[in-house]
Amino acid sequence: MCGIAGIFHLNGAPAAPAVLRKMADVLAHRGPDGEGFYVDGMVGLGHRRLAIIDLSAAGHQPMVTADEKIAIVYNGEIYNFRELRAELEGLGHQFKSRTDSEVVLQAWQEWGPDCVKRFNGMFAFAIWDKRDQSLYLVRDRYGIKPLYWARWGSTFLFGSEQKAILQHPDARREVDPEAMLEYFTFQNIFTDRTLLKNVRLIPAGTIARMPLGHDADPELNRYWDYDFREPDAPADPREYREELDRLMKQAVSRQLVSDVELGSYLSGGMDSGTLTALASRELPYIKTFTCGFDLSSASGIEMSFDERVKAEAMSAVYKTEHYEMVLKAGDMERAMPRLAHHLEEPRVGQSYPNYYAAQLASKFVKVVLSGAGGDELFGGYPWRYYRAVRCNGFEDYIDQYYKYWQRLIANEDIKRVFSPIWSQVDQVWTRDIFRDVFQQRDIELERPEDFINHSLYFEAKTFLHGLLVVEDKLSMSHGLETRVPFLDNDLVDFAMSCPVALKLNNLEDVVRIDENDLREKGHAYFEKTKDGKQILRDVMEKYIPQDIASAVKQGFSAPDASWFKGESIDFVRRVLFEGQPALFEILDPQPVRELVSAHFEGQQNRRLLIWSLLNVEQWLQDVFDSSDGALVTESNLRTNA
Numbered sequence: 001m002c003g004i005a006g007i008f009h010l011n012g013a014p015a016a017p018a019v020l021r022k023m024a025d026v027l028a029h030r031g032p033d034g035e036g037f038y039v040d041g042m043v044g045l046g047h048r049r050l051a052i053i054d055l056s057a058a059g060h061q062p063m064v065t066a067d068e069k070i071a072i073v074y075n076g077e078i079y080n081f082r083e084l085r086a087e088l089e090g091l092g093h094q095f096k097s098r099t100d101s102e103v104v105l106q107a108w109q110e111w112g113p114d115c116v117k118r119f120n121g122m123f124a125f126a127i128w129d130k131r132d133q134s135l136y137l138v139r140d141r142y143g144i145k146p147l148y149w150a151r152w153g154s155t156f157l158f159g160s161e162q163k164a165i166l167q168h169p170d171a172r173r174e175v176d177p178e179a180m181l182e183y184f185t186f187q188n189i190f191t192d193r194t195l196l197k198n199v200r201l202i203p204a205g206t207i208a209r210m211p212l213g214h215d216a217d218p219e220l221n222r223y224w225d226y227d228f229r230e231p232d233a234p235a236d237p238r239e240y241r242e243e244l245d246r247l248m249k250q251a252v253s254r255q256l257v258s259d260v261e262l263g264s265y266l267s268g269g270m271d272s273g274t275l276t277a278l279a280s281r282e283l284p285y286i287k288t289f290t291c292g293f294d295l296s297s298a299s300g301i302e303m304s305f306d307e308r309v310k311a312e313a314m315s316a317v318y319k320t321e322h323y324e325m326v327l328k329a330g331d332m333e334r335a336m337p338r339l340a341h342h343l344e345e346p347r348v349g350q351s352y353p354n355y356y357a358a359q360l361a362s363k364f365v366k367v368v369l370s371g372a373g374g375d376e377l378f379g380g381y382p383w384r385y386y387r388a389v390r391c392n393g394f395e396d397y398i399d400q401y402y403k404y405w406q407r408l409i410a411n412e413d414i415k416r417v418f419s420p421i422w423s424q425v426d427q428v429w430t431r432d433i434f435r436d437v438f439q440q441r442d443i444e445l446e447r448p449e450d451f452i453n454h455s456l457y458f459e460a461k462t463f464l465h466g467l468l469v470v471e472d473k474l475s476m477s478h479g480l481e482t483r484v485p486f487l488d489n490d491l492v493d494f495a496m497s498c499p500v501a502l503k504l505n506n507l508e509d510v511v512r513i514d515e516n517d518l519r520e521k522g523h524a525y526f527e528k529t530k531d532g533k534q535i536l537r538d539v540m541e542k543y544i545p546q547d548i549a550s551a552v553k554q555g556f557s558a559p560d561a562s563w564f565k566g567e568s569i570d571f572v573r574r575v576l577f578e579g580q581p582a583l584f585e586i587l588d589p590q591p592v593r594e595l596v597s598a599h600f601e602g603q604q605n606r607r608l609l610i611w612s613l614l615n616v617e618q619w620l621q622d623v624f625d626s627s628d629g630a631l632v633t634e635s636n637l638r639t640n641a
Contacts, residue, residue, distance in 0.1 A: 148162050181425045230500065265290070265370055270374070291357045374533065390451075
């Protein structure tokens, strides 16, 4: 697990070693155990190492093949690397290290870009291949490890984080107004854009190729995508349960490979509890970590947000060495500058609890297991899917589900909020952005199961991807590697072909609910739709306490709805109501403050919007203040011309 960065001058100009070092140095938090550089004329590759497998100098990167025709910088873990190494040795390859990175390098030498289809793991890597004078950037199936690129003229840059790209003197810092509109609609970015114009994210499951002399953006080739669909001839439910049991144990066992100590998050929920239960069978006294919340000023549903008691009970069952911390209202304010710097741009949810959880775990281990992916694969959010379970074809489905996913600012408010830059985004249709997630759609939507599978596809591609990007940034900010066993290839393949009826136990009843009830907000609707992950619950009952296996889904969230009206209200007012926030060069302060005030007065729960406004404001300060420049937008570029 590492940080990578690089330069490729498409016109053949030499790459500057001093600039390459600066790009790698800002990623030192990702790789505190070493550094390395490779420069070959117009190409420069930089690496910061977090040593997890083969801690010796033999694991040093960049790595180059014996014939010096291929060089790699690599970030990730390939869990089936031993099997691939044995196959490559049978083909005559010789190895100098015990690392998976060398396996990736020699697999590329043997099989070319098709080698990525053989990898079971998480990875982002860059390959300079002299055989066709091309730079390749590759990202894993699910997008667990991020990889960014940018091009200004003939200068092509890449990095594990955007801040590496921004170290190059050719880089420009300019807000992307279309990405900003996308974010403030969905609290996420579904496209490959970032909040910085010209800086893009390699899509998950994609190989990008940039040949020498190329005068356009890189060629993108998607080598894998999700495919949730009902089986033509479903097996007996008992067979599905037996296979899920086998695959869960296999996935956890595969991801325990490490030459350093490994721990696990233990939130009090089923997913992290399952991983801890299975890992503790192979690693006695494994260390576990929980973040709880001070609920002294919380109210309503937020009174259930602290799961420390459940986590402590499971720790006792599995005999783990357990550590926990309690977050209070002021902790968000304290963490915000560092969090925004490392996160680089906000994505889904309120992520500062993840920052503190990673900080806690990093004090004791270098690798931690996370339960991310369990909900998205096995239907953990049924109250969301059921809002678009009865539709009149694909376009009607899009209309219904799109309306639900306007998480921050609804369509009727967006023009007013974005009035300062509306002329730059008035041709952007966020419904089209939503619809374009389904570029590979090839099945007719007729049954409720078809619509559910489309929702599972959508959430894996967008919501889960956002969670993974956030988790990577915040764990690596503390030099911590996070592993996600639910995203083992074999387990994902199984989940995508598992019948919806085995995931959602209440599907037939919900389909019969009055359509007006499906639009309900609040407790009554939730009570009718709170099933989900049924097959996983059935299988895991043998490993985790029954009350955990049958518990209602609880997200990892702080009681911010209460805090933003109480203990944190002065902080919110100071950031958004005083002075001249940079944010208001993009958004109109009056409608924004009206929306925030509605939360203060208890009229609406706007916690997600408030968090996003605070985070974007801090991000703007971090990115533009650090460059000693004003906020750059197209409008003030024209004004200053």
